Amino acid sequence: MNFIIARFLTVIGLAAFTVLLALSPADAAKKKRDPAKRLYMTKTCIACHGRNGAKAIMDYPNLAGQSEKYMLGQIKDIIAGKRTGSPDATGNPRSQGMRGALVAPDGAITISDKDIKTIVKWLAKQTPPEPAKLKTPLDPKSVAVGKKLYKKKCRSCHGKNAMKPLKGYPIIAGQKRAYIVTQVKDIQSKARKNGKSKTMYPMIKKLKDTEINAVADYLSQIDRTK
Ligand code: HEC
Numbered sequence: 324m325n326f327i328i329a330r331f332l333t334v335i336g337l338a339a340f341t342v343l344l345a346l347s348p349a350d351a352a353k354k355k356r357d358p359a360k361r362l363y364m365t366k367t368c369i370a371c372h373g374r375n376g377a378k379a380i381m382d383y384p385n386l387a388g389q390s391e392k393y394m395l396g397q398i399k400d401i402i403a404g405k406r407t408g409s410p411d412a413t414g415n416p417r418s419q420g421m422r423g424a425l426v427a428p429d430g431a432i433t434i435s436d437k438d439i440k441t442i443v444k445w446l447a448k449q450t451p452p453e454p455a456k457l458k459t460p461l462d463p464k465s466v467a468v469g470k471k472l473y474k475k476k477c478r479s480c481h482g483k484n485a486m487k488p489l490k491g492y493p494i495i496a497g498q499k500r501a502y503i504v505t506q507v508k509d510i511q512s513k514a515r516k517n518g519k520s521k522t523m524y525p526m527i528k529k530l531k532d533t534e535i536n537a538v539a540d541y542l543s544q545i546d547r548t549k
């Protein structure tokens with residue numbers, strides 16, 4: 324019961340947040356002309372994935388410039404409860420907040436397939452963010468190890484410079500470091516086993532944490548805006 328109330332409150336909170344954002348007059352005119360962006364806001368995606376999908380909060384993924392096909396599959400899997408992920412800092416499955424925003428307590432899905440398609444098409448065209456500014460520079464040795472590891476173990480699927488993946492596979496260049504680390508670990512532990520993650524598993528099952536950190540160091544600082 325408490326769980327249902329908590330979910331309900333999350334949805335109300337997100338909706339209120341979105342209304343506040345929508346009321347800001349600055350680019351109200353532009354938004355009117357862009358139905359995809361309006362959907363991105365009213366469906367509360369913006370509360371977690373940030374402005375134009377490029378300013379996600381906490382260790383949530385940035386979506387700007389991501390593969391349309393990949394995003395479509397992931398959203399469907401999250402709605403269906405097929406991608407949960409390991410528990411986050413609050414002890415809940417990582418995708419629970421997103422699911423709570425898109426699935427009503429009675430199980431009804433509050434977003435149509437058409438709206439999801441419209442949003443991902445728009446997100447795929449948004450400019451990816453610059454890599455996060457670092458307070459302390461990364462260890463160049465770790466970055467070099469990560470780069471080498473990437474070529475050996477990841478490039479065949481995620482493509483040159485992690486920007487040209489096989490069709491429907493995710494672009495991982497410039498993604499948030501903490502998010503990359505979590506996802507590789509979740510695929511390794513099978514906390515994430517939806518979609519095509521099985522194809523990646525054999526390549527990463529033996530990676531040590533230091534190697535995962537190194538490859539995330541390298542990937543997270545690739546600048547996709549250049
Ligand atoms: C309450 C926060 C929240 C809301 C609202 C939310 N998301 Fe998410 N989203 C997340 C988190 C957290 C993840 C990563 C889950 C994980 O790590 O397993 C995620 C994952 C995703 C992914 C997969 C990204 C990837 O790289 O694998 C896509 C695509 C996505 N969200 C799109 C959307 C869209 C579109 C909306 C609005 C219709 C939305 N999200 C609303 C928090 C949210």
Ligand code: HEC
Binds near residue numbers: 479493
């Ligand atoms: C055999 C192909 C393959 C190889 C090799 C591979 N991956 Fe993947 N990777 C995938 C696929 C496919 C997915 C998406 C899984 C899904 O459909 O949910 C993925 C997902 C990911 C994600 C999550 C992306 C997101 O936005 O949520 C990260 C991070 C990642 N891979 C990093 C790596 C790293 C680092 C390596 C090398 C150490 C690697 N992958 C090697 C196929 C591969």
